Amino acid sequence: xxxxxxxxxxxxxxxxxxxxxxxxxxxxxxxxxxxxxxxxxxxxxxxxxxxxxxxxxxxxxxxxxxxxxxxxxxxxxxxxxxxxxxxxxxxxxxxxxxxxxxxxxxxxxxxxxxxxxxxxxxxxxxxxxxxxxxxxxxxxxxxxxxxxxxxxxxxxxxxxxxxxxxxxxxxxxxxxxxxxxxxxxxxxxxxxxxxxxxxxxxxxxxxxxxxxxxxxxxxxxxxxxxxxxxxxxxxxxxxxxxxxxxxxxxxxx
Amino acid sequence: xxxxxxxxxxxxxxxxxxxxxxxxxxxxxxxxxxxxxxxxxxxxxxxxxxxxxxxxxxxxxxxxxxxxxxxxxxxxxxxxxxxxxxxxxxxxxxxxxxxxxxxxxxxxxxxxxxxxxxxxxxxxxxxxxxxxxxxxxxxxxxxxxxxxxxxxxxxxxxxxxxxxxxxxxxxxxxxxxxxxxxxxxxxxxxxxxxxxxxxxxxxxxxxxxxxxxxxxxxxxxxxxxxxxxxxxxxxxxxxxxxxxxxxxxxxxxxxxxxxxxxxxxxxxxxxxxxxxxxxxxxxxxxxxxxxxxxxxxxxxxxxxxxxxxxxxxxxxxxxxxxxxxxxxxxxxxxxxxxxxxxxxxx
Numbered sequence: 001x002x003x004x005x006x007x008x009x010x011x012x013x014x015x016x017x018x019x020x021x022x023x024x025x026x027x028x029x030x031x032x033x034x035x036x037x038x039x040x041x042x043x044x045x046x047x048x049x050x051x052x053x054x055x056x057x058x059x060x061x062x063x064x065x066x067x068x069x070x071x072x073x074x075x076x077x078x079x080x081x082x083x084x085x086x087x088x089x090x091x092x093x094x095x096x097x098x099x100x101x102x103x104x105x106x107x108x109x110x111x112x113x114x115x116x117x118x119x120x121x122x123x124x125x126x127x128x129x130x131x132x133x134x135x136x137x138x139x140x141x142x143x144x145x146x147x148x149x150x151x152x153x154x155x156x157x158x159x160x161x162x163x164x165x166x167x168x169x170x171x172x173x174x175x176x177x178x179x180x181x182x183x184x185x186x187x188x189x190x191x192x193x194x195x196x197x198x199x200x201x202x203x204x205x206x207x208x209x210x211x212x213x214x215x216x217x218x219x220x221x222x223x224x225x226x227x228x229x230x231x232x233x234x235x236x237x238x239x240x241x242x243x244x245x246x247x248x249x250x251x252x253x
Numbered sequence: 254x255x256x257x258x259x260x261x262x263x264x265x266x267x268x269x270x271x272x273x274x275x276x277x278x279x280x281x282x283x284x285x286x287x288x289x290x291x292x293x294x295x296x297x298x299x300x301x302x303x304x305x306x307x308x309x310x311x312x313x314x315x316x317x318x319x320x321x322x323x324x325x326x327x328x329x330x331x332x333x334x335x336x337x338x339x340x341x342x343x344x345x346x347x348x349x350x351x352x353x354x355x356x357x358x359x360x361x362x363x364x365x366x367x368x369x370x371x372x373x374x375x376x377x378x379x380x381x382x383x384x385x386x387x388x389x390x391x392x393x394x395x396x397x398x399x400x401x402x403x404x405x406x407x408x409x410x411x412x413x414x415x416x417x418x419x420x421x422x423x424x425x426x427x428x429x430x431x432x433x434x435x436x437x438x439x440x441x442x443x444x445x446x447x448x449x450x451x452x453x454x455x456x457x458x459x460x461x462x463x464x465x466x467x468x469x470x471x472x473x474x475x476x477x478x479x480x481x482x483x484x485x486x487x488x489x490x491x492x493x494x495x496x497x498x499x500x501x502x503x504x505x506x507x508x509x510x511x512x513x514x515x516x517x518x519x520x521x522x523x524x525x526x527x528x529x530x531x532x533x534x535x536x537x538x539x540x541x542x543x544x545x546x547x548x549x550x551x552x553x554x555x556x557x558x559x560x561x562x563x564x565x566x567x568x569x570x571x572x573x574x575x576x577x578x579x580x581x582x583x584x585x586x587x588x589x590x591x592x593x594x595x596x597x598x599x
Contacts, residue, residue, distance in 0.1 A: 154367035169343045202340040
């Protein structure tokens with residue numbers, strides 16, 4: 001009988017303990033009417049109903065939590081390299097970095113650990129910068145229109161490409177542009193129906209091909225008629241050796 | 254009724270103490286309302302016009318309000334990061350800031366004969382201004398100014414100038430400086446007769462030595478009568494003629510929906526000019542806009558962009574190379590007595 005009770009007691013205690021939930025709800029209150037002081041060794045005055053009226057000063061449950069610092073333990077596209085310390089909103093840090101195992105908390109131990117790792121892996125990192133992949137994605141998507149004149153003769157040079165890319169919203173220095181194998185001269189209206197690609201070398205490391213088309217610009221009667229959705233139309237390759245790669249590159253839909 | 258009754262009662266009583274009761278009024282007293290009081294009250298009443306609103310499906314309600322929530326036109330991209338790679342898409346990063354020379358050179362590339370083939374295209378400076386005045390919720394009015402840029406470039410518009418001055422030597426000089434018509438009292442007479450029409454001239458300027466002779470045609474000129482405030486009356490009339498003939502006129506206009514946003518697009522040169530001379534023009538233009546600055550804290554010129562059609566490129570330059578970013582504290586303080594001077598000179 002006794003043993004049974006003890007057993008029962010134990011089991012209930014355990015069950016109770018498992019029901020304890022951590023709550024983080026501190027409410028900082030202030031009495032609206034503070035009770036008066038009493039004399040030394042005097043009678044403590046009775047608290048009245050009004051002494052139990054409180055004003056809420058702070059609810060720690062709804063306070064904005066500070067940013068969380070994490071250390072990346074591998075290269076993450078758009079975030080950083082191994083050993084980079086990121087300061088993120090807690091939710092983002094948990095869901096996108098800590099849970100998938102891309103990062104660890106920036107504790108003093110981890111800081112020491114990744115400081116050593118950082119020096120080692122810098123050289124062997126796959127990308128020159130965390131944002132290179134995004135730049136590659138952007139550049140491989142576009143169809144670059146190079147506006148060349150329809151009346152004056154020209155030869156396509158790298159600064160034409162640089163200017164066209166700047167107009168399209170991409171900063172590319174001239175030395176990062178690798179021109180197509182053969183020279184392109186104009187004006188030549190057959191070029192209007194052809195396409196080629198140039199190669200952009202980002203940070204002197206990653207290479208990406210950019211699809212280019214030449215548009216002959218003129219005003220007045222000389223002007224070529226507007227073609228709807230010309231960027232969606234598949235065109236023939238200008239250089240046969242580029243045809244294969246161009247066919248693999250996706251056109252915008 | 255009761256009043257009359259009472260009165261009759263009192264009248265009968267007046268036999269005893271007549272002098273005391275005479276002054277007692279018990280009848281309801283009518284004071285005539287003052288003239289116009291009712292009309293004033295009626296005018297005060299605001300007529301509430303009830304407009305019938307037809308049925309709007311619940312998913313379309315409040316759409317007109319949504320359209321009104323305007324985006325702040327003072328763009329701030331400081332939350333965006335600074336690029337670290339040598340190749341990058343502009344949309345994810347802060348606008349690159351060029352120097353004025355670099356911006357002009359970039360436009361010269363796009364307008365090169367092999368591309369747009371417009372080497373003589375106009376270069377415009379698009380200046381954005383914070384129109385807040387000294388007091389909160391007070392804004393500067395639209396203003397227009399005329400300035401002479403150091404490097405001349407041909408503009409499309411032709412301007413006609415009528416100049417008044419005395420002395421044959423001076424008249425000769427003024428005509429050489431570029432005035433369409435210059436003269437003294439005989440010109441005044443012609444205007445009075447009607448042989449010369451004031452309406453044919455864009456600007457009327459004068460030398461102070463002839464201003465007394467101009468009084469007869471003051472009524473004809475009305476607001477165009479030369480005065481110092483408008484900058485049309487000066488002893489150095491030759492320079493004035495040059496300013497009006499070759500200067501550029503611009504008008505800063507406030508945004509309809511956003512009172513604190515003013516912008517202006519001013520031609521500052523042509524692409525065939527050297528980049529350094531265009532940069533000097535920009536410098537003078539920004540300094541001229543800065544003269545209108547109200548005596549308050551914070552930015553006045555907020556942004557400066559160099560554009561050149563037909564290219565759609567907008568290249569941002571740093572205006573604070575040319576003008577001060579903020580007003581010094583001393584200047585702000587000694588301005589307390591004179592209030593917000595934002596006067597237009599046209």
